[in-house]
Amino acid sequence: MSILPSAEQVRSIANEYGTPTFVYDEQALENRAREALAFPHAFGLTVRYAMKANPNGVILQLFDKLGLHIDASSGFEAERALIAGIDASKIQLTAQELPGNLRKLVRNGVLFNACSLHQLEVIAKLSPTSAISIRVNPGQGSGAHAKVNVGGSMSSFGIWHKHLSKAKKIILEKKLRVERFHSHIGSGTDPHVWQQVARITLNLVKHFPDVHTVNLGGGFKVARIVGEQQTDLQSCGRAIKQEIDRFYRETGRRLHLEIEPGTFLTANTGWILARIIDVVETDTQSFIKIDSGMTENTRPALYGSQHPIVVIPIIPIDDTSRKKKKYLVVGHCCENGDRWTVKKGDGDTGEPRQLHEAGIGDLLLCGGTGAYCSSMSTKNYNSFPEAAEVMIKKDGVVQLMRRRQTLKQIVQ
Amino acid sequence: MSILPSAEQVRSIANEYGTPTFVYDEQALENRAREALAFPHAFGLTVRYAMKANPNGVILQLFDKLGLHIDASSGFEAERALIAGIDASKIQLTAQELPGNLRKLVRNGVLFNACSLHQLEVIAKLSPTSAISIRVNPGQGSGAHAKVNVGGSMSSFGIWHKHLSKAKKIILEKKLRVERFHSHIGSGTDPHVWQQVARITLNLVKHFPDVHTVNLGGGFKVARIVGEQQTDLQSCGRAIKQEIDRFYRETGRRLHLEIEPGTFLTANTGWILARIIDVVETDTQSFIKIDSGMTENTRPALYGSQHPIVVIPIIPIDDTSRKKKKYLVVGHCCENGDRWTVKKGDGDTGEPRQLHEAGIGDLLLCGGTGAYCSSMSTKNYNSFPEAAEVMIKKDGVVQLMRRRQTLKQIVQ
Numbered sequence: 001m002s003i004l005p006s007a008e009q010v011r012s013i014a015n016e017y018g019t020p021t022f023v024y025d026e027q028a029l030e031n032r033a034r035e036a037l038a039f040p041h042a043f044g045l046t047v048r049y050a051m052k053a054n055p056n057g058v059i060l061q062l063f064d065k066l067g068l069h070i071d072a073s074s075g076f077e078a079e080r081a082l083i084a085g086i087d088a089s090k091i092q093l094t095a096q097e098l099p100g101n102l103r104k105l106v107r108n109g110v111l112f113n114a115c116s117l118h119q120l121e122v123i124a125k126l127s128p129t130s131a132i133s134i135r136v137n138p139g140q141g142s143g144a145h146a147k148v149n150v151g152g153s154m155s156s157f158g159i160w161h162k163h164l165s166k167a168k169k170i171i172l173e174k175k176l177r178v179e180r181f182h183s184h185i186g187s188g189t190d191p192h193v194w195q196q197v198a199r200i201t202l203n204l205v206k207h208f209p210d211v212h213t214v215n216l217g218g219g220f221k222v223a224r225i226v227g228e229q230q231t232d233l234q235s236c237g238r239a240i241k242q243e244i245d246r247f248y249r250e251t252g253r254r255l256h257l258e259i260e261p262g263t264f265l266t267a268n269t270g271w272i273l274a275r276i277i278d279v280v281e282t283d284t285q286s287f288i289k290i291d292s293g294m295t296e297n298t299r300p301a302l303y304g305s306q307h308p309i310v311v312i313p314i315i316p317i318d319d320t321s322r323k324k325k326k327y328l329v330v331g332h333c334c335e336n337g338d339r340w341t342v343k344k345g346d347g348d349t350g351e352p353r354q355l356h357e358a359g360i361g362d363l364l365l366c367g368g369t370g371a372y373c374s375s376m377s378t379k380n381y382n383s384f385p386e387a388a389e390v391m392i393k394k395d396g397v398v399q400l401m402r403r404r405q406t407l408k409q410i411v412q
Numbered sequence: 413m414s415i416l417p418s419a420e421q422v423r424s425i426a427n428e429y430g431t432p433t434f435v436y437d438e439q440a441l442e443n444r445a446r447e448a449l450a451f452p453h454a455f456g457l458t459v460r461y462a463m464k465a466n467p468n469g470v471i472l473q474l475f476d477k478l479g480l481h482i483d484a485s486s487g488f489e490a491e492r493a494l495i496a497g498i499d500a501s502k503i504q505l506t507a508q509e510l511p512g513n514l515r516k517l518v519r520n521g522v523l524f525n526a527c528s529l530h531q532l533e534v535i536a537k538l539s540p541t542s543a544i545s546i547r548v549n550p551g552q553g554s555g556a557h558a559k560v561n562v563g564g565s566m567s568s569f570g571i572w573h574k575h576l577s578k579a580k581k582i583i584l585e586k587k588l589r590v591e592r593f594h595s596h597i598g599s600g601t602d603p604h605v606w607q608q609v610a611r612i613t614l615n616l617v618k619h620f621p622d623v624h625t626v627n628l629g630g631g632f633k634v635a636r637i638v639g640e641q642q643t644d645l646q647s648c649g650r651a652i653k654q655e656i657d658r659f660y661r662e663t664g665r666r667l668h669l670e671i672e673p674g675t676f677l678t679a680n681t682g683w684i685l686a687r688i689i690d691v692v693e694t695d696t697q698s699f700i701k702i703d704s705g706m707t708e709n710t711r712p713a714l715y716g717s718q719h720p721i722v723v724i725p726i727i728p729i730d731d732t733s734r735k736k737k738k739y740l741v742v743g744h745c746c747e748n749g750d751r752w753t754v755k756k757g758d759g760d761t762g763e764p765r766q767l768h769e770a771g772i773g774d775l776l777l778c779g780g781t782g783a784y785c786s787s788m789s790t791k792n793y794n795s796f797p798e799a800a801e802v803m804i805k806k807d808g809v810v811q812l813m814r815r816r817q818t819l820k821q822i823v824q
Contacts, residue, residue: 052746052794057823073746076795076819083823097689097703097744116692118772137694154762156692156699156742163693277509280528280568281575282549287568289528291509298790302713302749302759330568332509334464334485337714347714350566360530378710379791382464383488405824407488411469411495412821 003028004365005392007312010273013390013398014363019275020292022374022389023365024401028269029059030394033066036261040237042244043254048092050218050262051077053371056389057084058401059266064090071218071260075099078110094135094182096156098122106130113182113215115158117166124174133180133215134208136161138200140185151185151197158183161204168207181205184217184260189231195239202247205255215258216240222267224368225306231264263371270370272296272387276311276362277332286327288358293331293338295384297369298377301337304345308367311356319356326352329364333382340366374402380410415440416777417804419724422685425802425810426775431687432704434786434801435777436813440681441471442806445478448673452649454656455666460504462630462674463489465783468801469496470813471678476502483630483672487511490522506547506594508568510534518542525594525627527570529578536586545592545627546620548573550612552597563597563609570595573616580619593617596629596672601643607651614659617667627670628652634679636780637718643676675783682782684708684799688723688774689744698739700770705743705750707796709781710789713749716757720779723768731768738764741776745794752778786814792822 005013005023013023036047048071049063055077060070061084069090072078078093079101088109098119099105106112106127113133114120123132137158140151151157159167171178183201188194198216205211223230244255274292281287288311299305309329313322328350331338343349358364379386385405390398417425417435425435448459460483461475467489472482473496481502484490490505491513500521510531511517518524518539525545526532535544549570552563563569571579583590595613600606610628617623635642656667686704693699700723711717721741725734740762743750755761770776791798797817802810 050746055795074744074794074796076797076822079819080795080823083819094746095744096701096742096746116690118690118692139694153694153696154740155694155748156701156740157746157748160692160694162695278528278530280530280572282551282565282567282572283574284565289508289568298710298714302710328566328568330508332486332507334462334506334508334569336567336569376790376793378788381788382486383467383492384486385488407491407495409821409824410488411492412817 004310005271007316009392010312010363010365011314014273014275016398017388017390017400018404019273019363020296020387021273022270022296022369022387023273024059024270024370024389024391026062026391026393029062029266030066032265032269033063033068035233036259036265037067039233039259040241041257042241042248044256046256046258048258048260049265050260051081052375053262054266054270054375055080056374056401058391058399060084060086063265075101075105078105092133102126113180117159117163117170120167120170120176124170124176128174128176131177131179133182134159134167134178135182135184136164136201136204138183138185138197138204140197140200164204164207177210178208179210180213180215181208181211182215182217184219188219189221189229191232191235191239194236195243198240198243202243205247206251211255213256213258214244215260218260218262218264220261220264222263222368224267225308228306266370267368268370270373272366272369272373274364274366276358276360276364279358279360285352286325288327288329288355288364289332290329290364291332292387293333293340294335294378295331295333295381296377296387297340297366297373299372300340300342301347304342304347306344307340307369309340309353309355310365310367311358312363312365313359314361314363323357324354325357327355327358328352332384383407383410385410416722416779417683419728421804422724422775422777423726426685426687428810429800429802429812430816431685431775432708432799433685434682434708434781434799435685436471436682436782436801436803438474438803438805441474441678442478444677444681445475445480447645448671448677449479451645451671452653453669454653454660456668458668458670460670460672461677462672463493464787465674466678466682466787467492468786468813470803470811472496472498475677487513487517490517504545514538525592529571529575529582532579532582532588536582536588540586540588543589543591545594546571546579546590547594547596548576548613548616550595550597550609550616552609552612576616576619589622590620591622592625592627592670593620593623594627594629596631600631601633601641603644603647603651606648607655610652610655614655617659618663623667625668625670626656627672630672630674630676632673632676634675634780636679637720640718679780679783682785684778684781684785686776686778688770688772688776691770691772697764698737700739700741700767700776701744702741702776703744704799705745705752706747706790707743707745707793708789708799709752709778709785711784712752712754713759716754716759718756719752719781721752721765721767722777722779723770724775724777725771726773726775735769736766737769739767739770740764744796795819795822797822
């Protein structure tokens with residue numbers, strides 16, 4: 001779970017940068033990166049950061065410095081990483097949509113992961129000599145929520161495992177060199193599932209003699225609040241390592257391992273800092289209204305996801321003298337679904353949460369929001385500008401990562 | 413339901429403006445505005461366009477020309493309407509979050525609707541002499557989906573009806589003049605529910621002798637696809653008119669009526685034009701992948717909402733020779749929940765749809781997307797730029813309403 005910034009620091013950030021503001025913790029980002037880099041492996045490891053989780057350039061640069069590579073989900077993301085100064089050779093493009101400038105990206109050294117038979121044919125035409133990766137749907141999925149399960153027959157991601165003979169035909173005909181093999185099936189915490197997926201994937205790799213790297217994607221679930229289960233990277237890694245070792249014993253091939261965490265690296269390194277703009281009551285319910293909401297964090301509405309929420313009094317008071325009360329925390333949009341306290345797994349149903357008693361003008365932190373919040377929210381709804389983003393550096397200094405958007409930029 | 417643009421026009425728009433692009437129909441917008449203006453009333457009517465549905469300046473200007481006023485949900489929306497050239501006196505602000513420049517907005521003539529006791533106190537301090545509106549939660553809600561139900565004790569919108577005595581105390585103490593009374597409770601199609609809400613609301617209005625205008629908000633549901641029920645404005649209007657007539661007989665007061673449609677005015681006037689970038693298969697399922705998705709329309713994922721979808725072949729072929737097939741239509745984001753064909757009311761579950769057989773490069777139209785799509789979607793997810801918006805004018809000419817965003821603007 002996230003480490004809470006101090007109340008004093010929170011007040012000072014609200015004062016200097018306004019609200020709502022995303023607040024990231026450099027030390028936490030570094031810790032997560034090091035944990036990911038310690039993932040067990042048999043013959044080498046590359047950790048690719050799934051930048052769709054949070055594409056801010058400052059985060060990309062930090063991870064680059066720590067030795068992480070990049071998983072880009074669109075040509076725009078690949079370009080964004082290049083703009084941030086990431087070396088092209090460290091970026092792999094795994095996209096549903098082929099970018100218009102694919103030829104240029106690949107010529108500049110961006111790695112390409114073909115996710116369908118069509119993509120194989122396009123890359124063969126555009127860049128016939130390049131060493132590529134293929135993404136396979138091994139026929140199994142796993143995910144904490146139906147929306148993030150990306151394997152199995154109801155998922156469109158990757159070449160369907162039974163179509164690999166068709167893929168091989170294209171590869172042979174077009175003389176493509178498949179050096180990397182990719183299979184990302186969703187998010188889960190069970191090492192046995194990871195091991196099973198690794199085994200199925202490696203059985204498929206046997207048919208591709210040039211493959212030296214296997215990429216099992218991401219989906220390492222984190223615990224945002226007490227009671228949620230977090231993936232144990234070490235257990236999962238050891239389970240996967242057993243399969244890579246077994247593959248080596250069977251084939252003599254030493255496979256390099258890649259993983260692509262996004263949520264794991266960033267979710268619990270960020271908070272949304274909001275201001276309490278109103279506190280209202282009905283017969284049965286108290287509400288905290290904030291100057292943020294689905295515009296910065298749509299996950300509660302989309303997935304019924306649970307985020308830690310803390311009220312920070314604007315004037316310092318002793319915690320022991322603060323009463324507690326049950327609130328629904330609602331956003332600033334004119335929409336009832338704009339809520340941060342919802343039933344687990346059910347974004348349609350509000351669920352009150354026990355919080356410290358709140359007053360208008362107090363601050364509120366929403367944790368576990370470093371991933372899929374600033375990058376995936378209903379931005380500009382009700383014409384609210386995109387929030388500012390700041391980083392608490394390791395030395396405690398606060399760095400502006402992104403200025404708050406202006407109305408002029410919205411209507412551009 | 414939306415009128416489908418001609419295949420020829422669709423191809424020409426894709427050619428000139430690229431994809432994805434929002435395509436609006438000026439004639440349809442004008443028709444909807446005239447239907448709303450024909451809402452039955454006893455002593456006068458103002459139709460306010462709930463601009464959060466679609467805040468594009470061209471649409472605001474068109475509605476302004478046709479005699480509609482504006483319902484702004486944030487200070488930013490009010491400013492956006494002013495930028496579009498709307499007269500301040502035609503804009504009413506009904507916001508969860510009070511804007512920083514509220515004093516200036518009100519001084520310039522923007523109308524204010526106080527939505528909580530706190531907001532009453534703020535306006536009394538900022539602009540003590542202004543004639544205001546108050547928004548009340550009458551204790552009842554109605555809505556097609558839990559997320560759009562904005563009345564009742566689990567809703568934070570408006571002053572709770574049992575707190576009106578507190579509100580009156582503030583109003584009397586601060587010498588505020590309450591001339592308008594607002595009660596928006598959600599979206600429904602049943603005239604009896606509208607009549608009931610009108611009756612409850614008007615009973616509350618009796619305690620506010622200066623009120624000359626009652627505003628019942630919006631929430632007039634539309635049918636986006638065959639089988640959905642659309643609000644009959646005439647029936648609802650007649651039911652409400654009976655209550656306003658009754659109020660007149662009982663009190664001698666002639667109340668002006670306001671309504672605030674958003675969806676009704678725009679939903680079925682817009683299409684998202686996308687390109688089919690891939691067609692893939694598993695054992696049990698065929699998928700159409702498009703260069704759009706939740707980045708332009710998050711409603712299927714959020715609400716399980718149903719939108720008409722049409723495949724337009726890129727090369728003209730005779731409709732009778734086209735086969736049909738069941739597809740899941742999925743977006744370009746690396747996320748399984750990025751789908752446009754879902755189970756009704758259940759955004760977590762994909763549901764195949766019978767469509768004309770599709771090929772890569774064909775075009776696809778998604779209808780019913782004029783409201784809460786360009787304004788409320790997970791913009792820039794996977795770093796995709798905001799789509800372009802164009803209007804098919806009444807004379808058939810296509811006008812650019814908003815240029816496609818650039819990557820440079822995203823990383824600004």
